Amino acid sequence: MSSEKIIIAIDGYSSSGKSTMARRLAKTIGYRYIDSGAMYRAVTLYAMRNGMINSDGSVATDMLTAALPAIHIDFKVQGDGQQTMLNGEIVESEIRTLEVSNHVSPVATIPAVRHALVRMQRDMGESKGIVMDGRDIGTIVFPAAEMKVFCNATPERRAERRYKELREKGADVTYEEVLANVTERDHIDMTRKESPLRCADDAVMLDNSAMTIDEQNEWLLRLFHSIVDK
């Protein structure tokens, strides 16, 4: 097997199971995992806490753009998992609420936010050996990534997964609210001007609506070996 480390980009729709797949693959092959969505969520939490979300839900873009140099995002490895850090504070559970989910897509449409985060993401991938998941990893962040996957599943299946996850964490939400959020985010992610969600021409597509997590992991690991064992 080649010992050269590669970059693995896993993109796809919200709640398409890409984070679970990406995290497990990284663990199995000994690579670093980066959840780029967590970075957009951390910026959104910062905006919410600092009065940068207007009462109509729009974002105070100029204020947030000016604040970007003061926003530091990092990941702390803890046991089996990773904790997202915002200016030194662990915000892993705060960034997963439905409130953050409801505000994150508009924040992710702001070009200055995207530029700042893409820069950080490229720095994180400098020495390769990384699995990064998101929306624009194979198209914008690492267009030369050696392995690219684009995940999808039906909106209903994705909402079901996210609903279960939120309920397990004790959140008081209904399935209908989660489905509405998933559909709304798909729309914003696909139609935004700045790096919209799209499948890279050289990505391998995976519809995992009917796959178990184990089946997805096996599929991903086979693809990885077909690339690095050449």
Ligand code: DC
């Ligand atoms: O994967 P997620 O649901 O945690 O992502 C949260 C939001 O961040 C999602 O609505 C779109 C945005 N995002 C993005 O625009 N680009 C990325 N690379 C990752 C996430």
